[in-house]
Amino acid sequence: MxxxxxxxxxxxxxxxxxxxxxxxxxxxxxxxxxxxxxxxxxxxxxxxxxxxxxxxxxxxxxxxxxxxxxxxxxxxxxxxxxxxxxxxxxxxxxxxxxxxxxxxxxxxxxxxxxxxxALTVAQEATGEAEAATKRAVKEAEAAPAAEVVEDAAPAEEAAEESKEA
CATH class of the missing domain: 3.90.1030.10 (Ribosomal protein L17)
Known part of the structure; x- marks a missing residue:
């Protein structure tokens, strides 16, 4: 049926x-x-x-x-x-x-x-390049944040030393 x-x-x-x-x-x-x-x-x-x-x-x-x-x-x-x-x-x-x-x-x-x-080869390459750029920007943003955390620790140690003296 x-x-x-x-x-x-x-x-x-x-x-x-x-x-x-x-x-x-x-x-x-x-x-x-x-x-x-x-x-x-x-x-x-x-x-x-x-x-x-x-x-x-x-x-x-x-x-x-x-x-x-x-x-x-x-x-x-x-x-x-x-x-x-x-x-x-x-x-x-x-x-x-x-x-x-x-x-x-x-x-x-x-x-x-x-x-x-349809995506041409040039458009696909452009898309890959844009994705790589975005990844690099994210990594660059993540790297300074890690450095800031490292810099904060020595500053705290210096503050503790000045209190002890």
Whole structure:
């Protein structure tokens, strides 16, 4: 017996929902970002991420699996040759959902779902350099605190000697 999918129900039959999500994924891969309702964006995210993960594998079997969802061969070619290689080193999280307020006509909550930019080698190196700088700053802050504690002990000894004299 078919079970309903997790998440918000998008109305219509299961076949209509499947087709709707396929068309949203197609538009997302074609344009890089789309504006839709929050519910549709939340339902689209796992579908799109699964398709990108299959495209990252790049073999003919996964291409055929993606073609079952997105029937436009041009979009699938773009997905496999341009989009998937961008996320080669990223283990997931290829999309971002940003809420943008309510739609004017029916007050439906709207969101933008977009493909995140892949980290380039330069950005990764910059991130590592920033992390190293932060570690150095923390170590530098910790070192003077230790010196202050050491300096306080001789001052106390000198004070005790002056009291004894």
């Amino acid at each position: 078919p079970k309903p999918a997790k998440g918000a129900r998008l109305g219509g039959s299961a076949a209509h929902e499947k087709l709707l999500l396929a068309n949203l994924a197609k538009s997302l891969f074609e344009h890089g970002r789309i504006t839709t309702t929050e519910a549709k964006a939340r339902r689209l995210r796992p579908v799109a991420e699964r398709l990108i993960t299959k495209a990252k594998k790049g073999d003919i079997h996964n291409r055929r699996l993606v073609l079952q969802t997105i029937t436009d061969k041009g979009i699938v070619h773009t997905l496999f040759t341009e989009i998937a290689p961008r996320y080669e080193n990223r283990p997931g999280g290829y999309t971002r959902i940003t809420k943008i307020g309510n739609r004017r006509g029916d007050n439906a909550p709207m969101a933008v779902i977009e493909l995140v930019e």
